[in-house]
Amino acid sequence: MDRVGCVVIGAGVVGLACARALAMDGHEVIILERESLIGSITSSRNSEVIHAGIYYGKDSNKARLCVKGRDMMYAHCQSRGIPHKNCGKLIVATDESQVDGLAAIQKRAADNGVDNLTFVDPAQVRAMEPNVTCHGALLSPSTGLVDSHGFMLSLQGEAEDHGAMVAFLSPVEGGEVRNDGIVLRTGGDNPMEIICDTVVNAAGLYAQPTSRQIEGIPVDTIPGQHFARGVYFTLGGGKPPFSRLIYPMPDPAGGLGVHVTVDLGGQVKFGPDVEWIDEIDYTVDPARGDRFYASIRKYWPELPDGVLQPGYAGVRPKIHPKGSQETDFVIQGPDVHGIKGLVNLYGIESPGLTSSLAIAEDVREILAA
Secondary structure (H helix, E strand, O other): OEEEEEEEEOOOHHHHHHHHHHHHOOOOEEEEOOOOOOOOOHHHOOOOEEOOOOOOOOOOHHHHHHHHHHHHHHHHHHHHOOOEEOOOEEEEOOOHHHHHHHHHHHHHHHHOOOOOOEEEOHHHHHHHOOOOOOOOEEEEOOOEEEOHHHHHHHHHHHHHHOOOEEEOOOOEEEEEEEOOEEEEEEOOOOOEEEEEEEEEEOOHHHHHHHHHHEEOOOHHHOOOOEEEEEEEEEEOOOOOOOOOEEEOOOOOOOOOOOEEEEOOOOOEEEEOOOEEEOOOOOOOOHHHHHHHHHHHOOOOOOOOOOOEEEEEEEEEEEOOOOOOOOOOOEEEOHHHHOOOOEEEEEOOOOOHHHHHHHHHHHHHHHHHO
């Protein structure tokens, strides 16, 4: 059995960020990835938004890590020439009854350290975005877009420059906690059995199943697992109708509403919606577009018929069931599960991309303690 200093399970954006941070600290790092390429699951099925840190509960991991990670991401992308755009966004009240809710969002953002939101009236919104109709909005100048694949390639490259390696098509299929380390067994075409000094479980949608396969991890420390699918529709052809991101008021079902992004290539995307599902499924039902038209026309009444095309779907790794209170990122170290050298990451959904570099700093500190 080979001995490895550190194994990171999962080559999504968070796993790559953790591997990079640990490799830069001088650790021997192997990344075990079940797929054939990096970031092919949750990390490639999102809006590619750099979030400002607006919506999350005060003192939550999501709030703290989003604000810190946002600044780290802008600095990282700027210094390395990774395509990104600090385009800003508008959170719009599409009904007069929602205007008071904008003030509540502004206060929550300020509680999180995001104190640069400004209220803009309907006329100002129209001057900024002529196609948007609303009763008022909040302007967030810190929100932006990133080429998520370019960002992940930079993380992989810097991790590998410091000695890390990625083992693709290597799903973790079992393991055990021993006195001398953590044993992991992988499947795939080249099965391995390795013993590790430290393990970071950054398996995203597969984090809970991975933990359950490793004997010795207390079952009562593994949270529940639930899935919420979000689909995207794209706008066909023509000049983009917006220059900023446009977000409606947050969706009570747990999402940020059917918002619009104009990606770095000029493609206009609407979504995601929220649909709770029983198992991982990336199907995009074209019939869901009917609901999209109704939602989008609340802030863009002139949306023509028949212009939305099915795009893609992502699945959020939720740790709370439908109808219950939204939960926080879970970054779980030995103080919870009692296992030296193990960090489990659960429920890393949005704003996981924005928070990735900051999450890696937390993981680094836990393992250094």
